[in-house]
Amino acid sequence: MQNRIASPVSALFDALTRDGFSFVTADVMQPLLQASGELSDWDAFTESWNHLGPDPYLAATGRLRRRRHATYAATPRNDVELMPHQPHYQSLQYNQLQGDIKRWFDPIDVSVANSASLRTILAFCNDFFSSLTPAVAQWQVEVHQFRIEASAGAAGEPTPEGSHRDGVDFVLVLLIDRHNIASGTTTIHTPDRKPLGDFTLTHPFDAALIHDPRVFHGVTPVTPLDPSEPAHRDVLVVTFRAIS
Template identity: 65%
Template sequence: MNSGVTDTVQALESGLQHDGFRFVEAVTMRELLEAERPLADWTAFADSWNDLGPDNYLARHGRERRRRYAVYSAGPDGEIRREAHQPHYQSLDYNSLQGDIERWFEPIAANIGEGESLRRILAFCHGFFGALAPAISGWHIEVHQFRIEARPGQAGEPTPEGVHRDGVDYVLVLLIDRQNIVSGTTTIHSGDGRELGSFTLTTPLDAALVDDSRVFHGVTAVTPQDPILPAHRDVLVVTLRARDSSAPR
């Protein structure tokens, strides 16, 4: 890792430790992910958002979202392994809309899950967040591909549960694509509801780094800029939870 990248990482770590979150502009995030070489499969990676499955659980509430999901683990050896496909679970304490149920989503495609772009993103998360918690020997890592669709008269809701915590230790939100939408502003809040900051992911690779144990986050609804054209917001969300934590949150 060159000195410029090292300095950037250290500045982000310091900011996250101080504030509980950091917004990272695309140019900086690209520098971090491409420190060794370009992301050769990025086009195919981004195109995979056109093949996400429906979120049937959210559709029951009259909302539109498409997604795929995968679980990985990382141990003391640093190797990141994909685990068998399993449901996503959050308790009602963290998700008042869809908590206390096992939600099965279509798996992230094998070629995407083992592709260079995702593997590089996971390696960054493991290295960056792991440095903030060196006592943790292993991590449970969940990966979500999300597409939020907006239609005339029907806003898309990136966080339909409202301002919340995910019940993990750390979160990366990475913008993949943003087409014909307005708003989608991320807000960060303290436990008492006070807003600590806000920013909008507008350029592919814009990112949010969040200490989920300390702050809450939410994203405002998105609406079509041109009502006659398709409108969506594509993001990758990666969460890390200490593997020796007692139970799913």
């Protein structure tokens, strides 16, 4: 199958190959996605973030994070297949806060999991990550809808585990929406915590692409601009892990 991605994606290839990460502004990311498929149901797709359940594994700590989760299987540059609902698992090596636990989250609604917008995002990721690693024959793909909420008395923590790796090969972090918040800056570090770069996802379609084995990433806490109003940060996180 012919690669669906066209220029200026070569700049992203170069950045991930050279640095292990790339920050992509919305004016670049949105056309790249549209080259991979349709975003015709984008409004309904983003509205689904209003229907996420709380993360039960963080409730005891008072950190309010809402999320849904889905797993897919993919072969390079072919369709991505939705798999039966299953837990999300990370070892303690990658998540010292919640590692070695099979975490069951609410599944992403089937209509969202099969939506044109999500299918387009997954097609882009499959083409892009497969082109970076042509020897991979199969991928395990996980998709996470996150909403981080902040209040006057408690900052929202997008990455309560701190600066970390996810234990996968590649990560896409795509901003869906941010409302009434300050900060939420994505930071990239070397394994010995030397800072490599930072970028605040500000507009829908702003994104970070990460080669997970090479760098650590985190996000600074978010606080409300107006403490009397609701405040949240919505992102989609997609991870690709090669299956040997």
